[in-house]
Amino acid sequence: MRIEIVQHVDFEGPAAIAPWLVERGHQLSTTLLSAGDPLPDWRDREAAIIMGGPMNVDENEDYPWLLTEKQWLQTAIAADKKLVGICLGAQLLAQALGATVAPGPEPEIGWFPIQFSAAAQAIAGIPAELIAFHWHGDQFSLPPAAISLAQSAVCPQQGFLWGDRILGLQCHLEMTPAAIATLTKAAAADLRPARFIQSPQTMLAGCDRCSSNHAVLFALLTNLGF
Secondary structure, eight states, X not given: OEEEEEESSTTSOOTTHHHHHXXXXXXXXXXXXXXXXXXXXXXXXXXXXXXOOSSOTTOTTTOTHHHHHHHHHHHHHHTTOEEEEETHHHHHHHHHTTOOEEEEEEEEEEEEEEEEOHHHHTSTTOOSEEEEEEEEEEEEOOOTTOEEEEEOSSOSOSEEEETTTEEEESSOTTOOHHHHHHHHHHTGGGOOSBTTBOOHHHXXXXXXXXXXXXXXXXXXXXXXXX
């Protein structure tokens, strides 16, 4: 499969997703929107992975390429392409499918538990609960016709499936220790004392959980046909 990795910023890349996809024989290319890269023609791609970023879905004036990206995603949905969204990427997909995106009651940054729905647990390799990595302030509602996958203490929608081709994840199951270290430096302004915001030291000390996060992510991607 020819898959586009769409990055909004250079410090939020695909992390563990890219080598896993390559190992499975997929062809990857990358668009970095903040660098002015153009999005590819959907005639040349079967799928896309939409990554996170510090902007929100409605900051169109500050980030004009967001409008182009939204139109590109609508084209993909109409063309029955496979789409995976992580954090901001999931919010953009949820919005494109008719959901709302708004600030949550509290930001979640660090390692916190999520509980998987019965529908999610019916997928091979999905447990009842996982200590997942998070970095978000906004959150999405469940798109019409979507299946809810997970929730956390302050975020009732941590993931969704729409049909058999669109997956949205609010949490960051793709993270590696290096990716977490990069994010804690690049987005240090987000880190302030709060109930669900951990220190960089605590986040990095929890990196032994990355492998369990990857296992769940890869199970979800396998279920989607990747």
